[in-house]
Amino acid sequence: xxxxxxxxxxxxxxxxxxxxxxxxxxxxxxxxxxxxxxxxxxxxxxxxxxxxxxxxxxxxxxxxxxxxxxxxxxxxxxxxxxxxxxxxxxxxxxxxxxxxxxxxxxxxxxxxxxxxxxxxxxxxxxxxxxxxxxxxxxxxxxxxxxxxxxxxxxxxxxxxxxxxxxxxxx
Amino acid sequence: xxxxxxxxxxxxxxxxxxxxxxxxxxxxxxxxxxxxxxxxxxxxxxxxxxxxxxxxxxxxxxxxxxxxxxxxxxxxxxxxxxxxxxxxxxxxxxxxxxxxxxxxxxxxxxxxxxxxxxxxxxxxxxxxxxxxxxxxxxxxxxxxxxxxxxxxxxxxxxxxxxxxxxxxxxxxxxxxxxxxxxxxxxxxxxxxxxxxxxxxxxxxxxxxxxxxxxxxxxxxxxxxxxxxxxxxxxxxxxxxxxxxxxxxxxxxxxxxxxxxxxxxxxxxxxxxxxxxxxxxxxxxxxxxxxxxxxxxxxxxxxxxxxxxxxxxxxxxxxxxxxxxxxxxxxxxxxxxxxxxxxxxxxxxxxxxxxxxxxxxxxxxxxxxxxxxxxxxxxxxxxxxxxxxxxxxxxxxxxxxxxxxxxxxxxxxxxxxxxxxxxxxxxxxxxxxxxxxxxxxxxxxxxxxxxxxxxxxxxxxxxxxxxxxxxxxxxxxxxxxxxxxxxxxxxxxxxxxxxxxxxxxxxxxxxxxxxxxxxxxxxxxxxxxxxxxxxxxxxxxxxxxxxxxxxxxxxxxxxxxxxxxxxxxxxxxxxxxxxxxxxxxxxxxxxxxxxxxxxxxxxxxxxxxxxxxxxxxxxxxxxxxxxxxxxxxxxxxxxxxxxxxxxxxxxxxxxxxxxxxxxxxxxxxxxxxxxxxxxxxxxxxxxxxxxxxxxx
Numbered sequence: 001x002x003x004x005x006x007x008x009x010x011x012x013x014x015x016x017x018x019x020x021x022x023x024x025x026x027x028x029x030x031x032x033x034x035x036x037x038x039x040x041x042x043x044x045x046x047x048x049x050x051x052x053x054x055x056x057x058x059x060x061x062x063x064x065x066x067x068x069x070x071x072x073x074x075x076x077x078x079x080x081x082x083x084x085x086x087x088x089x090x091x092x093x094x095x096x097x098x099x100x101x102x103x104x105x106x107x108x109x110x111x112x113x114x115x116x117x118x119x120x121x122x123x124x125x126x127x128x129x130x131x132x133x134x135x136x137x138x139x140x141x142x143x144x145x146x147x148x149x150x151x152x153x154x155x156x157x158x159x160x161x162x163x164x165x166x167x168x169x170x
Numbered sequence: 171x172x173x174x175x176x177x178x179x180x181x182x183x184x185x186x187x188x189x190x191x192x193x194x195x196x197x198x199x200x201x202x203x204x205x206x207x208x209x210x211x212x213x214x215x216x217x218x219x220x221x222x223x224x225x226x227x228x229x230x231x232x233x234x235x236x237x238x239x240x241x242x243x244x245x246x247x248x249x250x251x252x253x254x255x256x257x258x259x260x261x262x263x264x265x266x267x268x269x270x271x272x273x274x275x276x277x278x279x280x281x282x283x284x285x286x287x288x289x290x291x292x293x294x295x296x297x298x299x300x301x302x303x304x305x306x307x308x309x310x311x312x313x314x315x316x317x318x319x320x321x322x323x324x325x326x327x328x329x330x331x332x333x334x335x336x337x338x339x340x341x342x343x344x345x346x347x348x349x350x351x352x353x354x355x356x357x358x359x360x361x362x363x364x365x366x367x368x369x370x371x372x373x374x375x376x377x378x379x380x381x382x383x384x385x386x387x388x389x390x391x392x393x394x395x396x397x398x399x400x401x402x403x404x405x406x407x408x409x410x411x412x413x414x415x416x417x418x419x420x421x422x423x424x425x426x427x428x429x430x431x432x433x434x435x436x437x438x439x440x441x442x443x444x445x446x447x448x449x450x451x452x453x454x455x456x457x458x459x460x461x462x463x464x465x466x467x468x469x470x471x472x473x474x475x476x477x478x479x480x481x482x483x484x485x486x487x488x489x490x491x492x493x494x495x496x497x498x499x500x501x502x503x504x505x506x507x508x509x510x511x512x513x514x515x516x517x518x519x520x521x522x523x524x525x526x527x528x529x530x531x532x533x534x535x536x537x538x539x540x541x542x543x544x545x546x547x548x549x550x551x552x553x554x555x556x557x558x559x560x561x562x563x564x565x566x567x568x569x570x571x572x573x574x575x576x577x578x579x580x581x582x583x584x585x586x587x588x589x590x591x592x593x594x595x596x597x598x599x600x601x602x603x604x605x606x607x608x609x610x611x612x613x614x615x616x617x618x619x620x621x622x623x624x625x626x627x628x629x630x631x632x633x634x635x636x637x638x639x640x641x642x643x644x645x646x647x648x649x650x651x652x653x654x655x656x657x658x659x660x661x662x663x664x665x666x667x668x669x670x671x672x673x674x675x676x677x678x679x680x681x682x683x684x685x686x687x688x689x690x691x692x693x694x695x696x697x698x699x700x701x702x703x704x705x706x707x708x709x710x711x712x713x714x715x716x717x718x719x720x721x722x723x724x725x726x727x728x729x730x731x732x733x734x735x736x737x738x739x740x741x742x743x744x745x746x747x748x749x750x751x752x753x754x755x756x757x758x759x760x761x762x763x764x765x766x767x768x769x770x771x772x773x774x775x776x777x778x779x780x781x782x783x784x785x786x787x788x789x790x791x792x793x794x795x796x797x798x799x800x801x802x803x804x805x806x807x808x809x810x811x812x813x814x815x816x817x818x819x820x821x822x823x824x825x826x827x828x829x830x831x832x833x834x835x836x837x838x839x840x841x842x843x844x845x846x847x848x849x850x851x852x853x854x855x856x857x858x859x860x861x862x863x864x865x
Contacts, residue, residue: 026801030599033794037602038302040786041258044609047779048262049269051616054772058623061761069243104253110246151757155243170243170281 064117065153068093068125069170071110073161077134080105080160085114086126092116110157120149125167129160141165242267242281245289252292257300258608264293287313287322294329298336301601307333320352328362335365340372360389367399376406394420394431398438417442421461435461436468443475452483459492470496470505477512486519501536502586504812510536511816514823523831530824537817544810547586551802556587557795560600561607590805599798606791613784620777623769630766638762645755652752659741666734675723678730683719690716 056065070083080102085093093114097105105111125145133139143165147156155170244267251260268289271282282289290313297306310333313326331346347366354362363382370379383400386392397420404413421438424431439461446455456479462472473496480489493516496509514529550556590596665677679687690712697708 026797026804027595029797030595033790033797034301034598034602035304036790037606037794038304040609040783040790041300041302041605042305043779044613044783044787045258045262045265047616047776047783048258048612049266050772050776051619052262052266054623054769054776058626058765058769061765063757063761067243069246071246100254101250104250107249107253108246109250109253110243111250112243112247157243 060115060117062153063151064119066116066118066149067112067155068114069110069157070113071157071159072105073159076161078131078139078162080131082130083113084128087118088124118149120151123147123149127158127165129165133162242285245282245285252296257296261296261300264289264296287318298333303333303337321355324350324354325358328358331365335369340369343369344373360386360392364392364396371403376403379403380407394434398434401438414442414445432463433466436463436466440468440472447479452479455479470499470503474505474509481516486516489516501540507813507816511819518827523827523834527824527827527831530820530827534817534820534824537813537820541810541813544806548803548806551799556799556802586806586809587802596801599794603791603794603798606787606794610787610791613780613787616780620773623773627766627769634762634766652748656745659745663738666738669731673727675727678727678734679723687719
């Protein structure tokens with residue numbers, strides 16, 4: 001019985017060593033592949049950047065380009081559920097936030113809610129926000145924002161808080 | 171048998187990390203079994219709390235964790251993506267924004283200008299998170315070389331050091347850390363020192379590491395980790411007693427310990443227990459193994475080791491307690507499998523051979539089932555189901571997706587490979603595979619997008635091309651009119667200006683006055699042709715009429731001049747509107763042409779690049795997948811081999827136990843290894859009351 005245990009244990013030890021050796025071989029291969037993966041990521045990122053530029057140029061020419069951004073007021077505790085936007089009475093965006101997205105907004109991220117084309121001149125933006133306040137109370141607010149679209153791209157930012165929706169151009 | 175047990179214990183303890191420093195994210199006992207230097211990466215993961223946020227990790231430092239991104243919408247957008255772990259999108263957005271910023275003539279006017287330092291750092295962070303260490307290093311080095319304030323340069327140096335450390339280059343990491351001097355941002359001061367200590371340890375300088383770590387004891391966010399590493403540093407420095415005392419402190423339970431701290435505490439106790447076992451101080455070994463929590467990642471190893479500590483002390487009765495508990499746990503775990511052998515071995519030592527035989531039988535059955543499952547799993551990996559399971563998107567939505575894989579019925583191998591998948595190297599390979607899968611999907615969708623772009627361009631061409639000649643002809647006409655009116659306006663303006671220096675009231679005559687004046691002049695010419703007798707009377711009348719007209723023109727001249735200027739201003743307003751329309755038309759005309767011309771080369775080039783990248787991604791993914799499968803199969807095979815080894819032991823042991831049980835009952839040795847039901851001891855007989863069995 002003792003001999004059997006000794007033999008089995010020796011076999012197990014040998015297996016552990018062989019396994020570790022094989023793992024080292026794989027690790028080298030993984031390292032080599034990792035280098036190549038990094039290269040391909042770099043290439044695809046540059047393609048993506050060029051593609052974005054092409055898309056912007058093709059679909060949103062600068063003289064009609066209009067983008068709407070949403071952010072939460074710094075330190076605000078509002079639990080944003082959804083944002084609904086109409087441009088000149090026409091539905092433009094309706095967004096329902098996941099927990100992850102809400103967290104990203106709370107940390108200071110800015111969401112591009114809408115990108116589109118509008119003519120130069122005066123426009124009306126209707127924003128409806130729904131959510132919950134820190135005390136669990138349901139919150140809903142609507143605001144109408146007037147803005148002027150000039151020849152250059154128009155970037156409009158909405159800052160949402162527990163008691164207001166403010167807008168500012170960038 | 172004692173020696174065999176010791177060897178078996180040594181094998182069991184290979185699953186436990188050696189005397190190595192630990193990190194905030196390094197709470198997986200399996201992670202260290204694959205690579206002796208994997209703790210370096212693990213420490214790096216811990217020192218990078220934004221890479222692996224854990225309760226001990228601390229602050230989220232993406233984009234300096236502020237709302238500054240709001241000051242530049244596109245930087246804010248990249249942060250929004252980064253905070254959700256969408257590294258590719260975050261990088262792409264920020265790359266584009268930075269590229270645009272550097273192309274601007276006056277960068278101080280760009281909204282990114284005040285945030286440029288943070289943006290550059292964030293690029294490095296995102297690249298690091300997206301496992302692009304080469305680019306991350308370059309990005310951060312660029313900041314380091316720039317003329318920036320101390321705090322910014324020091325943070326860059328720290329980040330660069332982290333990258334080097336993560337890549338297993340401690341000398342380079344230390345070199346980067348040595349560049350830190352002057353003002354250090356408060357939020358990373360402790361992290362810098364923790365990294366410095368870990369770098370010292372990686373360079374084999376435990377004494378220097380111990381000095382640094384001693385200062386970090388109790389540092390916020392490093393609770394448990396600094397203490398554990400300090401103990402390890404002391405041990406590595408040869409200060410065994412002090413090291414053990416420190417580890418004992420690090421292993422002491424706290425009231426509000428987080429999961430990560432509990433895991434590190436368990437690790438400290440496991441290391442201490444192992445040291446005590448090596449020193450044959452079984453009582454203390456037992457004490458430390460008992461301190462390990464029964465739910466943590468080290469619980470199985472602790473139970474197994476606790477049993478061996480008793481067994482090696484000759485106390486098989488006590489060894490039964492942890493081994494019994496362990497044997498009832500999930501049978502895929504190697505510690506559990508060993509316990510299934512250790513438990514009947516202990517019964518054998520207690521002369522309860524019947525019970526031992528029954529348990530050996532159970533172990534054999536369990537090993538057989540596991541082997542069948544392993545074979546099935548190996549085949550499943552070979553058939554590609556493992557990779558398919560890994561690539562499932564809904565699984566990756568969960569932070570604990572690796573654990574969730576265990577519940578996948580269609581991919582049973584994931585159950586066995588969870589530990590392997592938790593190892594740093596394997597996880598990097600897995601993440602690369604998933605990243606490649608993500609890139610493949612992106613590239614494929616872009617590829618179909620090109621057709622849509624072509625379609626848009628073709629439609630625009632078909633729409634505008636027939637319209638433009640007519641529009642251009644009309645435009646030329648309008649253009650000529652516009653220019654004519656502009657010239658006319660300029661002439662009028664000049665004439666009015668001349669009036670101020672050389673007044674000519676007749677130029678401000680109204681139409682009827684002009685007609686009257688023309689008639690007066692014509693009549694005067696006709697009168698001149700009359701006989702002299704009649705001429706004078708008529709001429710006098712004509713002069714009166716001319717005088718009346720001249721009177722009106724001269725007396726009303728200032729009013730008329732003011733009125734003319736007012737009219738000119740009105741004309742200017744109209745001309746301004748016309749000019750706006752003219753420019754708007756020119757822009758629209760250009761935009762219409764630009765909407766479908768000049769894209770062909772760019773799209774063709776991008777199409778080719780996407781196609782090439784897709785091919786390359788496909789090849790790499792195949793290689794990466796094959797490698798993952800090979801490692802998985804290797805792991806499954808190793809498990810199977812170990813089980814076969816256990817099976818062999820169990821087969822011999824079960825026969826031996828039946829023989830001994832038969833002998834104990836005074837019967838002849840059994841003719842076969844088949845257990846005789848009548849010879850089997852009462853399953854409920856407790857080792858404490860070995861009735862009927864040899865004592």
